[in-house]
């Protein structure tokens with residue numbers, strides 16, 4: 033269970049990026065965070081894995097507060113939090129399977145990581161995960177030769193091999209065509225359920241959020257406007273979030 037309590041963050045004095053944000057998410061749930069540009073969505077995700085230090089509040093992952101963790105504890109916590117990025121963050125010149133195995137680096141000494149030492153079990157697991165994301169035959173291909181949608185699926189396999197409790201996705205489909213976007217969202221939804229993890233995705237596409245997410249969190253000007261089951265999200269709530277009615281094709 034992930035619980036965020038009264039999270040606050042200011043990048044500059046008198047300019048609040050997050051104000052008293054609280055929400056909780058159960059394992060197996062796929063959650064979308066939506067809201068206008070600059071609302072604070074990325075700041076929330078970065079706080080959740082402590083890439084940025086928030087100012088106050090609590091971030092409890094299975095009752096352990098990430099904010100008060102020491103360096104060693106934080107390293108351990110970060111293994112349990114996978115990241116998926118808009119621009120994939122893969123090593124393009126390396127093969128697909130090597131990129132997936134990079135997800136194990138948090139479990140290794142620096143030396144073993146530098147020399148790319150992975151166990152047979154890790155290699156087998158990488159192949160199983162590549163099969164799950166539909167890329168088994170691409171294992172030995174360089175990532176530079178893949179399409180955007182395929183690269184994002186490698187990113188999903190890389191995050192799963194971490195054995196995460198949480199996967200954070202910062203605009204995971206922003207660089208993808210509509211068909212690849214649907215494939216990636218469907219995969220994230222299915223794998224979230226199958227592995228009983230928590231998946232949180234920042235999204236600008238309201239229709240996609242409503243179609244795939246179990247729960248939708250709306251953020252505006254650093255404040256939480258709503259936290260509701262996707263099915264309950266009304267037109268009035270969306271209009272409040274964006275300060276204007278949301279057009280038909282986006283709903």
Ligand SMILES: Nc1ncnc2c1ncn2[C@@H]1O[C@H](COP(=O)(O)OP(=O)(O)OP(=O)(O)O)[C@@H](O)[C@H]1O
Nearest residue numbers: 043044049067068069070071072073074075076234
């Ligand atoms: N490193 C930073 N230094 C100063 N201000 C920042 C920094 N990062 C973000 N901000 C400010 O914090 C606020 C929230 O930004 P954030 O990137 O979290 O919004 P967002 O909802 O993710 O936006 P977008 O949808 O455009 O990605 C904005 O006002 C932004 O200008």
